[in-house]
Amino acid sequence: MTDTLSVLGDLIGKARAAGADQADAVLVSGASLSVSVRQGRTEHLERSDGRDLGLRVFVGTRSAIVSSSSLDFAGFPALAERAVAMAKVVPEDKFAGLAETWTPPEAGDLDLADPYEPEPELLTERARAAEAAAFAVKGITNSEGGEAGYGRTEITLVTSAGFAGKRGGTSHSISATALAGTGTEMQRDYDYHGAVYFSDLDSPEAIGRSAAERALARLGPVRPKTGKMSVIYDPRVAGSLLGHFAGAINGASVARGVSFLKDKLHQRIFAAGINIHDDPRRVRGSRSRLFDGEGVPTRTRALIEDGVVTTWLLDSRSARQLGMTSTGSAVRGTGGPPSPSASNLYLAAGRLTPAALMADIKEGVYVTEMIGMGINGVTGDYSRGAAGFMIRDGALAEPIAEFTIAGNLIAMFANLTPANDLVFRRGTDSPTVRVEGMTVAGA
Numbered sequence: 001m002t003d004t005l006s007v008l009g010d011l012i013g014k015a016r017a018a019g020a021d022q023a024d025a026v027l028v029s030g031a032s033l034s035v036s037v038r039q040g041r042t043e044h045l046e047r048s049d050g051r052d053l054g055l056r057v058f059v060g061t062r063s064a065i066v067s068s069s070s071l072d073f074a075g076f077p078a079l080a081e082r083a084v085a086m087a088k089v090v091p092e093d094k095f096a097g098l099a100e101t102w103t104p105p106e107a108g109d110l111d112l113a114d115p116y117e118p119e120p121e122l123l124t125e126r127a128r129a130a131e132a133a134a135f136a137v138k139g140i141t142n143s144e145g146g147e148a149g150y151g152r153t154e155i156t157l158v159t160s161a162g163f164a165g166k167r168g169g170t171s172h173s174i175s176a177t178a179l180a181g182t183g184t185e186m187q188r189d190y191d192y193h194g195a196v197y198f199s200d201l202d203s204p205e206a207i208g209r210s211a212a213e214r215a216l217a218r219l220g221p222v223r224p225k226t227g228k229m230s231v232i233y234d235p236r237v238a239g240s241l242l243g244h245f246a247g248a249i250n251g252a253s254v255a256r257g258v259s260f261l262k263d264k265l266h267q268r269i270f271a272a273g274i275n276i277h278d279d280p281r282r283v284r285g286s287r288s289r290l291f292d293g294e295g296v297p298t299r300t301r302a303l304i305e306d307g308v309v310t311t312w313l314l315d316s317r318s319a320r321q322l323g324m325t326s327t328g329s330a331v332r333g334t335g336g337p338p339s340p341s342a343s344n345l346y347l348a349a350g351r352l353t354p355a356a357l358m359a360d361i362k363e364g365v366y367v368t369e370m371i372g373m374g375i376n377g378v379t380g381d382y383s384r385g386a387a388g389f390m391i392r393d394g395a396l397a398e399p400i401a402e403f404t405i406a407g408n409l410i411a412m413f414a415n416l417t418p419a420n421d422l423v424f425r426r427g428t429d430s431p432t433v434r435v436e437g438m439t440v441a442g443a
Contacts, residue, residue, distance in 0.1 A: 004029075005166060007071060008158035011055060014080040016160060020057035020087070022098050023080075023160045026293070027071075028052050028334055030153035035120060037127040038145035045120060054334030055079060059087040063096045067334045098161050099294035099316040099326055110281065110288045112169035113152075114197040123148040126204045130176040133208025137178075139219075140212045144177035144188070146204065163295035171286065172198045176208045180215040187221070187399075189214035189369075193425065196284045214368070217389075221401035224390060224442035230364040231405055231438040232357065232391065235421065237370050238347070238430035242276065244375055244382070244409055246342045246428075249303060249311070251318030251329075253377065260380035260410060261309065268307040269413050273350075276304035278313070280328070280343035286427045287343040293332035298343065301327065313340040346429040350418035354432040355394075357419045364391040365440055367405065380409035403442035411437065 008025040015023035029051035036044040054067045057080070064086035066079055130146035154168035175192035191210035193202040233241065247253065248261040261269065270276075280298035282288050291297050294316055302310055312322065315330035315338045330338035350357075358364065371385030383406040390397040412435050419432035 004154075004156040005158060005164050007073075008156055009164065010073070011053075011076050011080065012158055012160050014076045015055060015057050015083065018057075018077070018080040018084045020059060020080070020084050020160070022058040024056050024098060024294075025158050026054045026332060026334055027156045028153065030151065032149065032151040033118075033120060033123065034147065034149040035123040035127050036145050036147045037124065037131055038143060040128060040131070042124055043145060045124070047120075052334040054332075055083050056337065057083040057087050058097060059084060061092045061094050061096050062087045062090050063093065063337070064090060065336065095317045095320040097316065097320075098159050099296050099330070108290050110285065110290065111283050112167070112196055112285075112288055114170040114172070114199075116198050117152070118148075118150050118172070118198060123150065126174055130174055130204035130208040130211075133205040134176050134178040134212040135208075137209060137212035137216065139180050139216045140178050141182055141186070142179040144179065144190075146176045146208065147174070148204070149173045150198075157291075157293070157295055159295055161295075165291050165295060167289055167291070169288075170196055172196070172201055174201055174204055174207050176204075176211040178208070178211040178215045180212070181219050185219065187215050187218040189218060194286065196286060200284065218387070218399045218401070221387065221399040222443075223402050224365060224400045224440055226441050226443065227439075228437060229440045230358075230361050230391075231435050231440070232354075232361075232364065232366045233430075233433045233435065234366065234368045234388070235423065235430055235432055236426070237367055238433045239426055239428040240370055241412070241416070241433065242345050242347055242428050242430055245276065245303075245413070246313065246345055247377060248380070248409070249309065249313055251312040251314040251322060251324075251340045254312050255318050255321035258378050260376075260378060264309050265312065267309060269309055269410065270304055270307040270416060271414065272307050274304055274307045274416070274418070275302055275348040276346070277302055277348065278329075278342045278345050282344045282424070285344040285424075289343065292326075292328045293330040293338045294326070296326050296328040296330065298328040303342075313342060315340045342428070344424075344427060344429075346422065346424065347418055347431065347433070349420045349422035349431045352417070352419055354419045354421055357417065357432060357434050358391050359394040361391045361394055365389075365400065365403075365405065365438075366391050366396055375409075382407050382409050382412060400442070403440060406439045406441065407435070407437065
């Protein structure tokens, strides 16, 4: 078996010999297997194995990156020389450089690697079972199929500053998409579940039934009337609001001055009692990691504490730009530099049940699907297509579609209330949330 730490250490040595002042190298290797079944027949079976190598070098404050899909030891000197030659001709970047806050890799087990690898036959059976469960629900007329998948990844990082670490993980998934109705009245919906461990997945039957029930519930939609309303976000779309928040506290965006939250550090932007966490240390978390893409140790952080912005998400470059310290939030591939990103991001649960959250809404909207990405990251202006259900007298009513919900994220955050139904399922997780004063544009 190839000792990837030694391999990358050798490449770093070649880069230093070629004239690099600093260098780091990352190797990403893995395998994946996916099966899709439609109308009971296997429609697609794909297996892939691969590895990608990336070398980043610094010559003074200039840097360059080269990548390769080959671990050709004989080619390492040429690869390093090409990277150094490229670095010498690019513009200077006074914020460039390796992370300064690295430590030796910690001992710890986040339980991210399931030793069980399913055979293609089992994945086929599971995909078929998910689709069959959807078809078994009365009213389902067609299917876009069931899918099952497995993946395994290993990432090795070595830097000239002395960091050398390796981490890996697995993923398992199951999904189904069902169609109800006929002709132009047909409606479609899906369900999906992914987990680090096979044993933690929902059953194919549960996924198929859920997809079918969701599709049936959407039959016969109408357009809501236009007006100001309370909007309830279903958990599977509420996470999109967290995504917009994470983008706005991304250190790279803040440093460039293109974030609508750039002046909000240590200010209250959510209601008192609201907390948002980033937890890279969650056991069996889909985005968990002990160290980030620059070798900086990770830790759990409250990004919003009692409604207040506590920090930006920072890699080493954005931290230098802002005169701060990396938060261990760097992610990277083999062909580009690190950039800040959240890991296991979640909005902490509130106190009310979803039913209680909507109980006083005379007329409002419950959103189950979002369409398009009409978000202005500089101003926070928000406008997205949606589908879901009307809320009438505190209860779900008729299905609705072809409408837009609009507002400004600063006002939306200030008027957001979470329910108590948080479940860790998607990597970015939220309970049901209510947002007051949204503009609904329909009929």
